Amino acid sequence: MTETSTGPGGGGAPEPTAPGLSLAECVLSATAAPSLHNSQPWLFRIGAGRIDVYADRSRQLEVLDPVGRELLISVGAAVFTLRLALRRAGHLSDLHLFPDASDPDLVARVSVGRATAPTPEVTALADAIAHRHTNRWPFVSAVVPADVLAQLTTAARLEGATLTVANAVSRNTILGLSQVADRRLRAKGGYRAELAHWTVPHAGRRDGVPPTVVGPWDALETLPIRDFGLLQPQLDRMTERFEPYPTIVVLITPGDTERHWLQAGQALQCVLLKATSLQLSTTPISQPIEIPAIRELLTDAGAGWAQMIMRIGYGRPATTTPRRPIGEVLLS
Numbered sequence: 001m002t003e004t005s006t007g008p009g010g011g012g013a014p015e016p017t018a019p020g021l022s023l024a025e026c027v028l029s030a031t032a033a034p035s036l037h038n039s040q041p042w043l044f045r046i047g048a049g050r051i052d053v054y055a056d057r058s059r060q061l062e063v064l065d066p067v068g069r070e071l072l073i074s075v076g077a078a079v080f081t082l083r084l085a086l087r088r089a090g091h092l093s094d095l096h097l098f099p100d101a102s103d104p105d106l107v108a109r110v111s112v113g114r115a116t117a118p119t120p121e122v123t124a125l126a127d128a129i130a131h132r133h134t135n136r137w138p139f140v141s142a143v144v145p146a147d148v149l150a151q152l153t154t155a156a157r158l159e160g161a162t163l164t165v166a167n168a169v170s171r172n173t174i175l176g177l178s179q180v181a182d183r184r185l186r187a188k189g190g191y192r193a194e195l196a197h198w199t200v201p202h203a204g205r206r207d208g209v210p211p212t213v214v215g216p217w218d219a220l221e222t223l224p225i226r227d228f229g230l231l232q233p234q235l236d237r238m239t240e241r242f243e244p245y246p247t248i249v250v251l252i253t254p255g256d257t258e259r260h261w262l263q264a265g266q267a268l269q270c271v272l273l274k275a276t277s278l279q280l281s282t283t284p285i286s287q288p289i290e291i292p293a294i295r296e297l298l299t300d301a302g303a304g305w306a307q308m309i310m311r312i313g314y315g316r317p318a319t320t321t322p323r324r325p326i327g328e329v330l331l332s
Helices: 023-030 069-088 120-127 146-158 168-187 191-199 258-277 292-298
Strands: 042-047 050-055 091-097 106-115 162-165 247-253 281-284 305-313
Touching: 023 042, 023 050, 023 069, 042 069, 050 069, 069 091, 069 106, 069 120, 069 258, 069 305, 106 258, 120 258, 146 162, 146 247, 146 258, 168 191, 168 247, 168 292, 247 258, 258 281, 258 305, 292 305
Parallel strands: none
Antiparallel strands: 042 050, 050 106, 091 106, 162 247, 247 305, 281 305
């Protein structure tokens, strides 16, 4: 979605909010972005012709994400969704990362640009926002066509990242490393307590991972999908055979700074929405990226830094996860 980025394709100087444009509705769309454990670590402030996006550090996962990399990837996904919502509403936008050096939690400022009709591609991506859900169920054993994968790699490239498709050898290596990482995380101090914080349901909860999206066990124990049912023994979870040869992709950025993490989040959401618009299902496999020593094995210093691993395929419809009401994420 380069036409909404800062630069020649951007919107120029901020404009007053146009008649009929609801910035609050655009923020509401942004809250549908994916986040680690559905932690939703973002806050927004609406100003004159702009929306400021903040990282909510109170929602950082200290065990899995001690440096806040995945938090900023999540916020980056929300930033992309916000830009896309503005574009669907008929406006270009300008994006400025970390616009105020005195406020490091202000990670992005999205300014409303000139009015212009959305393209069919923008409309298709925007329509996918409400239908993008993490799918923890088995996928069918159908090959994802090369031209479809090419569209996903293009989506990542438009947001400054690279999406590589694992071949048979690298796929098996990634799956093996993922299983090792999953075992290490389970043995890590505080992991279960943090998992419980984001998975144990209670009345009225609007964040975290509810039992309805946990999914079945993998009978072949091939895919290390995060076990959100680990601390919920009351769940009646079935065992199913997952696809033996999953399609695995790796999202890579040229560097590994906070700006690159935000860039990774925007590229991630662009890829996920493109996949959703193409009737694909997606599952993050983030465990190997959460163990520094294992992440180094997946990172090629010449090609860039691995930021996210995903499983992609054709699966059954996935269940939605709750979202915090807009009143909880809007700052006065």
